[in-house]
Amino acid sequence: MVNCDLFKQLTEQEFQKIYKCFNIRNIFFKKDQTILSNTKNAGTVGVVISGDAQLIRFDYKGTRTLLAEYGEGDTFGAIFSNLSNGEISVQAKTDCEIMFVDYDHIINRCKKNCPYHNTVIENMIDILAKRIYTQNERIEILTKRSTRDKLLEYFHTLAKKSSSKTVYVPFTYTDLADYLSIDRAAMMRELKYLKDDGIIYTKGRMVKLITM
Amino acid sequence: MVNCDLFKQLTEQEFQKIYKCFNIRNIFFKKDQTILSNTKNAGTVGVVISGDAQLIRFDYKGTRTLLAEYGEGDTFGAIFSNLSNGEISVQAKTDCEIMFVDYDHIINRCKKNCPYHNTVIENMIDILAKRIYTQNERIEILTKRSTRDKLLEYFHTLAKKSSSKTVYVPFTYTDLADYLSIDRAAMMRELKYLKDDGIIYTKGRMVKLITM
DNA sequence: ACAAAAAAGTTGCATTTGCAACAGATTAAA
DNA sequence: TTTAATCTGTTGCAAATGCAACTTTTTTGT
Numbered sequence: 282m283v284n285c286d287l288f289k290q291l292t293e294q295e296f297q298k299i300y301k302c303f304n305i306r307n308i309f310f311k312k313d314q315t316i317l318s319n320t321k322n323a324g325t326v327g328v329v330i331s332g333d334a335q336l337i338r339f340d341y342k343g344t345r346t347l348l349a350e351y352g353e354g355d356t357f358g359a360i361f362s363n364l365s366n367g368e369i370s371v372q373a374k375t376d377c378e379i380m381f382v383d384y385d386h387i388i389n390r391c392k393k394n395c396p397y398h399n400t401v402i403e404n405m406i407d408i409l410a411k412r413i414y415t416q417n418e419r420i421e422i423l424t425k426r427s428t429r430d431k432l433l434e435y436f437h438t439l440a441k442k443s444s445s446k447t448v449y450v451p452f453t454y455t456d457l458a459d460y461l462s463i464d465r466a467a468m469m470r471e472l473k474y475l476k477d478d479g480i481i482y483t484k485g486r487m488v489k490l491i492t493m
Numbered sequence: 494m495v496n497c498d499l500f501k502q503l504t505e506q507e508f509q510k511i512y513k514c515f516n517i518r519n520i521f522f523k524k525d526q527t528i529l530s531n532t533k534n535a536g537t538v539g540v541v542i543s544g545d546a547q548l549i550r551f552d553y554k555g556t557r558t559l560l561a562e563y564g565e566g567d568t569f570g571a572i573f574s575n576l577s578n579g580e581i582s583v584q585a586k587t588d589c590e591i592m593f594v595d596y597d598h599i600i601n602r603c604k605k606n607c608p609y610h611n612t613v614i615e616n617m618i619d620i621l622a623k624r625i626y627t628q629n630e631r632i633e634i635l636t637k638r639s640t641r642d643k644l645l646e647y648f649h650t651l652a653k654k655s656s657s658k659t660v661y662v663p664f665t666y667t668d669l670a671d672y673l674s675i676d677r678a679a680m681m682r683e684l685k686y687l688k689d690d691g692i693i694y695t696k697g698r699m700v701k702l703i704t705m
Numbered sequence: 706a707c708a709a710a711a712a713a714g715t716t717g718c719a720t721t722t723g724c725a726a727c728a729g730a731t732t733a734a735a
Numbered sequence: 736t737t738t739a740a741t742c743t744g745t746t747g748c749a750a751a752t753g754c755a756a757c758t759t760t761t762t763t764g765t
Contacts, residue, residue, distance in 0.1 A: 388615065390611065399602065402614060402615075403601075405618065406600050406614070409621040413624055413625060416632065420632065424558045424635065426556065426674060426676075427723090427752090428751075453712060455711085462637075463752080463753090464752065464753045464754070465712095466714090466715080466716085466753075466754075467752050467753060469713075469715080470714095470715080470716090470752090638752090639722090665741085665743090666742075666743065666744095667741085667743085676722065676724070678722090678723075678745080679721080679724090681744060681745075682745080684744095685744085685745090709762105709763085710763070711761080712762080713758100714757100714759075715757080715759095716757085717756095718754090718755095719752105719754085719755105720753075720754095721751085721752070721753080722749105724749085724750090726745100727744100729744080729745100730743070730744090731740105731741080733741085734738085734739075734740085
């Protein structure tokens with residue numbers, strides 16, 4: 282049984298029917314392979330069955346930006362901005378299995394008018410809404426004007442999610458810098474200042490928020 | 494007849510039924526009034542019938558960020574990030590009329606199972622997808638590390654939309670700085686450098702992209 | 706268990722940016 | 736139509752940031 286946002290609340294039989302009707306296919310990827318890009322698998326939605334993946338963009342300058350992280354059950358793809366001359370792609374962070382579903386099949390009801398298609402569409406709405414929410418979080422962070430404020434906003438975001446003042450950065454500090462869209466060295470320096478000022482305490486990727 | 498993304502492709506009769514069934518109400522706002530915020534009209538979707546509105550956030554520091562602009566037919570609200578200690582709200586930029594629809598009514602089919610409810614749901618998906626697209630554009634811009642690159646990315650975004658190398662900034666330069674999340678003075682300075690370097694030519698809010 | 710690769714942690718220095726504080730131009734209001 | 740308010744355009748200066756170039760530590764692959 283698949284355990285993912287897109288097909289939740291479906292019975293096994295319903296899922297099997299949809300699997301055929303929607304022309305769904307599962308593909309395995311090795312670490313560092315490209316799962317999806319402007320040219321590869323465009324117009325499809327990817328569902329992570331196992332493993333981890335990252336949405337990454339490279340600038341014309343070669344600047345790397347980490348746009349999102351996907352884990353088991355997460356859904357990605359379908360909607361990208363086709364702007365920017367940069368390359369945007371989803372990369373396998375570990376070996377992973379991905380289920381591909383055509384976006385058009387999801388949102389356009391076919392003549393059969395299967396009742397469980399409604400469920401899928403409602404799930405898709407939830408996925409889109411969640412993505413908007415996540416992007417809003419990201420925008421909140423990026424609109425902060427200083428490195429310090431970006432870091433603090435990010436840590437507070439994590440803290441809210443885990444309802445704890447002790448948070449764990451879910452990826453490397455190198456990636457964190459790319460996620461916050463700042464220079465890694467400048468970020469490390471600011472982390473030190475934050476520690477010096479007694480605002481945070483860190484040990485590896487564990488960060489404890491002291492003030493507030 | 495309403496002309497908006499949310500209820501497009503509906504007949505007048507269908508719309509009238511939905512208007513009652515969904516408990517929709519139209520409200521007029523004077524310029525600078527708050528249309529929607531964390532506390533006011535949360536959980537509802539606003540549709541601009543006439544006038545213009547802006548999504549704005551104020552930081553704990555008082556830093557203003559312009560998050561989005563809405564014109565006639567645009568849909569806003571329903572999904573905000575509840576993070577950040579800042580105040581987020583939709584403000585009337587001019588006098589305007591707003592139609593409020595409860596988000597739950599849109600996405601949850603009722604027992605009557607009206608066929609035209611499908612249309613509304615499909616419209617909602619399009620709206621969410623479009624919003625994701627717009628947010629991606631914004632993130633593209635914000636992840637640029639320099640003022641210069643932010644400006645150029647923004648101008649190129651406008652240029653793509655209008656398929657022209659001559660673009661018109663749709664709001665004041667003061668607002669543009671808030672939109673790009675940079676200091677206005679620094680932005681004006683960079684605009685001057687861009688002109689000096691022969692990369693752009695400007696006259697008022699008209700910007701002509703010379704290179705590429 | 707070892708070698709190689711990646712990440713973490715530092716620092717000096719040049720550049721960019723934000724901030725404050727203006728004057729002039731334009732727009733809105735009385 | 737005059738006044739007030741907002742927006743545009745500048746500048747000096749201090750502070751923040753990015754960049755390059757390292758060393759040390761940790762992780763990964765064989």
